[in-house]
Amino acid sequence: MTDLNLMRELATEGRTRILLLVLDGLGGLPMTPDGPTELEAAHTPNLDTLAARSICGMSMPVAPGVTPGSGPGHLSLFGYDPLRYEIGRGVLEALGIGFDLQPDDLAARGNFCTLDAQGLITDRRAGRIPTEVGARLCEKLRQIHLPGVDTFVEPVKEYRFVLVLRGEGLCDGLTETDPQQVGKPPLPVEPLRPEAAPAAKLLNRWMAEARGLLTDEHPANGCNLRGIAKDPGLPRMPEIYKLRCGAIATYPMYRGVARLAGMEVLPTGDTIEDEVETLRRHWADYDFFFFHVKKTDSRGEDGDFEGKMKVIEHFDALLPDILTLEPDVVIVTGDHSTPALWKAHSWHELPVLLWAKHIRPDGVARFGERPCMAGGLGHIHHTDLLPLAMAYAGRFAKFGA
Amino acid sequence: MTDLNLMRELATEGRTRILLLVLDGLGGLPMTPDGPTELEAAHTPNLDTLAARSICGMSMPVAPGVTPGSGPGHLSLFGYDPLRYEIGRGVLEALGIGFDLQPDDLAARGNFCTLDAQGLITDRRAGRIPTEVGARLCEKLRQIHLPGVDTFVEPVKEYRFVLVLRGEGLCDGLTETDPQQVGKPPLPVEPLRPEAAPAAKLLNRWMAEARGLLTDEHPANGCNLRGIAKDPGLPRMPEIYKLRCGAIATYPMYRGVARLAGMEVLPTGDTIEDEVETLRRHWADYDFFFFHVKKTDSRGEDGDFEGKMKVIEHFDALLPDILTLEPDVVIVTGDHSTPALWKAHSWHELPVLLWAKHIRPDGVARFGERPCMAGGLGHIHHTDLLPLAMAYAGRFAKFGA
Secondary structure (H helix, E strand, C coil): CCCHHHHHHHECCCCCCEEEEEECCEECCCCCCCCCCHHHHCCCHHHHHHHHCCEEEEEECCCCCCCCCHHHHHHHHCCCCCCCCCCCHHHHHHHHCCCCCCCCCEEEEEEEEEECCCCCEEECCHHHCCHHHHHHHHHHHCCCCECCEEEEEEECCCCEEEEEEEECCCCCCECCCCCCCCCCCCCCCCECCHHHHHHHHHHHHHHHHHHHHHCCCCCCCEEEEEEEECCCCCCCHHHHHCCCEEEECCCHHHHHHHHHCCCEECCCCCCHHHHHHHHHHCCCCCCEEEEEECHHHHHHHHCCHHHHHHHHHHHHHHHHHHHCCCCCEEEEECCCECCCCCCCCECCCEEEEEEECCCCCCCCCCCCHHHHHCCCCEEEEHHHHHHHHHHHCCCECCECC | CCCHHHHHHHECCCCCCEEEEEECCEECCCCCCCCCCHHHHCCCHHHHHHHHCCEEEEEECCCCCCCECHHHHHHHHCCCCCCCCCCCHHHHHHHHCCCCCCCCCEEEEEEEEEECCCCCEEECCHHHCCHHHHHHHHHHHCCCCECCEEEEEEECCCCEEEEEEEECCCCCCECCCCCCCCCCCCCCCCECCHHHHHHHHHHHHHHHHHHHHHCCCCCCCEEEEEEEECCCCCCCHHHHHCCCEEEECCCHHHHHHHHHCCCEECCCCCCHHHHHHHHHHCCCCCCEEEEEECHHHHHHHCCCHHHHHHHHHHHHHHHHHHHCCCCCEEEEECCCECCCCCCCCECCCEEEEEEECCCCCCCCCCCCHHHHHCCCCEEEEHHHHHHHHHHHCCCECCCCC
């Protein structure tokens, strides 16, 4: 597993450029035992040509059998062991809606719920109320003012919202209120360390006031707070790797995770074409680019095998344009697998290609799960990719005399 | 990663023999995308025959993208995690010139430098003075006597030298004097722990006297000390593995690292033939042999693809002779890659073959980077090789009941 102190010690300044192309949820499964995966079924002449000139392999996002969410999948690609560097659920949720989270903000994921007359939870998701209802309830909860801190209540989707506390001395290390079962009341927030006691007190006061404001609502007459967390304060990529890092992504979540890693997030449009244009415009300004394609994952989650194929083909058609920028190192992979067959993320390894001017050829001539299993990189870990890219970019000094 | 306590627990006495054949810098790269590597281009009928009867694979010296120096590359082959067991630069430098370093000696790598009238460094390498000048200056510095310790000043090459302090109570944990940039003066040696304070005091006194002795020299009117270190006190191979270990190497550096690992270093000549003769003469005396071929790395560092091929072919021609000794386990690999294309060490995995009487055949019929990528060992780590050899030599007990 990557030792960030070692990375810091080896990294050198340079003018070479690394391009990390992430097709979200790229990995797939065949719909029938002998069939192709989404990537194998897609017509990808440009990826295939690049694969033939690259060293290929299979890359593990977290650990065997462990299905990552978007946070861990990307942390891993950015070189952070996701089992060591966790991003709290509240923070991820805030990033996911594009909330401009500050380093000292305390963020919680909120769930509206249904309480009975005794205050016991009867439905942890308040009957999955429509998003508009959730938004109206958030509006109501914004009336709560806590002494010495600003509060933000932002709707997410259905029964979900984000609560952010902003102020001095808010420490994390706090328990959740959700008892994770019906028939129990929401629990008080408890501090897990003495410094977190003031924040616990504020959150419990907020919960009490929220209960008062929601009392006449139905079915969402209560709420819970989960994953109360702060920006994990990751060591930042520019400081570890001496890279100027730019991120190009169309969805807030990925921009947010990139920002936590210390990347500068570049404004871009909604399409892959927009992202390529952004890459071109900023090509001179950075030496590492994280380029994120979202829709492969979206179509996988929809169970839309053909749709996922089409997104891959769309990306493939734009690849030659991207390569005219002449990066020194190109990596193509995904953060995790999202097989259309399962309509969900999965733990499966991802096909990966690494192109650089001088690689050891491995005979892999097509980009797909089966061909990459025989690739020269073998079975590696997402956290190995950035160190390999650094080495191929000539940005690592020798270790030891 | 190898757990030395586990190794110690499993190792048993025996009469079987393990032969570790290390071709320094063996791994290479093709000069053109479709071309062969040095090893693939070489005519190696004997290695190929052996590979066909062996289990093959690719072996990682340290970590993905991490290019090892000679120290870490060999430590790893000897079963020590090189990220955990580091050999200080001063120690490696002393070993490299064949200095008979004692366990309690404190060794520093010295660099002559140029100072201006204010004592600020203007050239960290003193214009790369000729080796003869460096030797004369070392002679001069031998006049310095420190209370209670012996000092040794030995020239290395050009502006480099080794300073060794020998005496009671010399602790390491000391900062370097080299500020790593021009326009600054040499820094005082600072102790990083209280026990190192006496050594720091002695070294600062030595630095002050050295400055006085060098003051009229030009351009080498100053010096710096780097990597001030002691023998890392590695757990010794004979004690961990219950192996009587002999080392055969023509260069001081490799003999030195082998000695740190607890091997007995056998006197030998300059050629591979001499080394084979040494191996034959001592065959009955040891049950593990480290056999080192240096020139593959030298030709790689020269950028001499053909020359590196020829060294491999030379070794190949001697292999049948070696095998007549009937070792029980043979490993052939390198400490790290040194592609002639790059004229430098690289991080790339090494092809490896492991021969023993009963192995699982894997269909690899040639010894080379591409064939070994498909080998039955898969992608392993240098530190895995010794445990595998122990197992194939019947020298490991069962783990657990």
